[in-house]
Amino acid sequence: MNETSDQILQRPLRESWFSRFQVAALAALTIVAVIGKFYLPRLIPNTEWLELPLLLTVYFGLMRHGPIASLLFGAFVGLAEDSLSPANLPIGMYGITKTLVGYFSASVSMRFNVENSFVRLVLSFFFFFFHAFFYWVMRRALLGQIVPFDPQETFVHGALNAVVALPLFAVLDRMRLSGSV
């Protein structure tokens, strides 16, 4: 019996089940977040600013502590979002942006105590701003579409998303989706 087999055998049964549950729960949450962004403004007016897929990507990156898994998760979320974007926007815009968000959030999580609420608040705000700005740059540079970028509005939306992120992250902590069980 080699070392890997030993590790598998020694792993508690509960942890194995939980990791499968985590994957399913994350996939379900991703779908809910993307559909929520698709449908929530119809249900609750003036909620276009809410970026649930982005917050999920940031949370996964902050808590997973693995850049590769985080960037792949970000790419998955972004591509799922791209598939529901207007047909005049090619698929991959959100994918690239969220890939970077996932990677950078995972990198940041190695340097900061991401359990702290204030750190989570600041990082959520920062990544929202980065996400919005990078998306705008890509749309302008790669697609040549002149779309307005309002820093004040982005600032306000970032603050609102950061405020939403705190209770959302707390709920996700309770669901123990971070992987750090």
Added chain:
Amino acid sequence: MEALLSRYRNLTVLLIVVVAQLLYLAYQVKTNRDERLIRVWAVTAVTPMAGIVEAIRHNTIGFLQDYFILLDVREQNRKLKSDNDRLRMENVYYRNELATAEHARALTLFQARTPSKTVAARVIGNSTVETAKAVFVDRGATSGIEKGMAVVTPDGVVGKVIAVYPLVSQVLLITDPTFKVGVESQKGHVHGVLDCGTGKCEVEQIQNEDKVSAGEWFFTSGEDRIFPKGFPVGTVVSSQPGQGMRDIKLNLSGAPGGVEEVLVVLQGVHQAIPSTPPENTESSMLPAPPAETGSDAAQAAKRETEADKVLQKYDEIGKQEGHVFGGVGSNLPNFNVKPEGPATQAATPAAGTSDANVVKTGSQAAVKTSPPSTSAPSSNPAPKPGPSSNPAPKPGPSSNPAPKPGPSSNPAPKPATAETRPPMNSGPVLPLGAPRHKAVPPIAQPQAQRPPAAPPRPADPQ
């Protein structure tokens, strides 16, 4: 090399993923091809659920909210509020029904009126991109919708179809930054391009020399090959000369962000730009009633209560005796004397004559029953144009505003209410405040030959 890759494994994976997506993106841009398979899967997976949720929300959420709210209230005030709750629910229900029917009627009217062939659709979902303004509607290729078709409402333009799926379509709204619409002004037929990319809609590419004024309507020009010519777009909020081109701000009439139901134009037909602003088809209203003249309104206001009549009586006495109310050094008037003038009759009405319900037929009744508000245009001959039909000349030094008796000196008649209207065959009813001297014989002119009662005319300044 292997050590390098293992050392920078994270960065390497990041680069591979990003570059792969970039290449995929570049491929789409270069070939100008939409990756239909992925989108069809995603949209097909999401929209049925969204459609179901939207239908449930549309049909039940208002009912549930009302029901549960009213249930709580009923628990608190069951006895007092039960009737009220029931009526409220019915009211909400009927209001919703009425609003839905009105909207549906407006859409149907518009569909019947416009020569373009359209199909009605309902908005069921938004886009996932915050800056891109797009919505999904519940009609797709099975309803004959094709990419590039215009989407409108009776109020104005909404957007165009940018993607069609079997059961749903995606509509890019005209408020999207990348969307431009060719427009044409109503009066000067000035052509421009509508751009709502900055959040405020502006009409671009109009020279400073062109005349476009605030309040003017803009219609689609048809030059964008999307919208048929002649659909209303909006009204000009401000039009100012700018640097090279005129700055024109437009207020959209269609409110594309908040529409629930839209019409997809299957076969567009160009129409001429109408010469009048588009009418509101949602409800029809009668024109406003003619405004009362100032003197009539003042008289009606003056003689409403007994206190007003007494006040006017004292005013008449004061004028007769040359007393200036509030004036210093003015002689004291004798309020016991009866003033000469119509105010006396108005202030001391006979018990039966002031009651408008005691209206008799014939000339006698016409004279006796001249309550302050019973001058009817239907029983009065139309006032002749000219100075003689204007408010009464002043009879003597008393500055009495009452006219002399006679039809030609009647002031502008007031419209009578149903309760106070005298019979049609009665004689001329005296105007407000007119002195009751003698009974005036009824006009022998038959009813059919009478000229129609003219609307009240304002006093001639000359």
